[in-house]
């Protein structure tokens with residue numbers, strides 16, 4: 058039993074019309090909302106957590122550490138029947154707006170203070186353009202991934218190239234725009 062009866066009751070009471078929930082319909086969240094991203098939140102031991110993730114874990118009574126994708130696209134819904142689990146990789150690409158190869162494919166998820174996408178993959182934080190690049194090309198650990206398009210959110214592998222400089226993160230990104238790294242030709246996919 059992952060959650061105590063107390064938390065289960067508290068959680069359930071924060072769902073609108075909780076006396077007559079139907080599994081096909083959205084379960085609208087009436088509790089707190091994260092003011093940074095608008096997602097439903099629920100506090101456990103005074104720590105604010107994603108109410109979507111908790112709903113899933115409570116319903117199926119399992120602990121999950123992979124991404125959850127909402128099939129109903131309703132941000133405020135906490136119905137576990139409207140959620141599917143995803144591996145990190147699928148979850149990542151669901152959050153990239155994929156367009157023509159000449160256009161920027163912008164990351165739609167969390168952004169760091171420098172405008173770069175940040176994502177947790179297999180328990181480790183990485184920058185989104187670096188992960189995107191490594192999906193298509195083997196990336197050596199000591200190499201950096203730079204943007205040819207100057208758009209820090211962009212994950213289009215055609216706009217990314219591998220650089221060799223060993224400067225720090227910010228410096229690398231700024232200088233990377235002067236394109237001194239080796240341009241890697243990507244294979245068609």
Ligand SMILES: [Zn+2]
Nearest residue numbers: 083129134139
């Ligand atoms: Zn829904």
Ligand SMILES: [Zn+2]
Nearest residue numbers: 161206211216
């Ligand atoms: Zn781009």
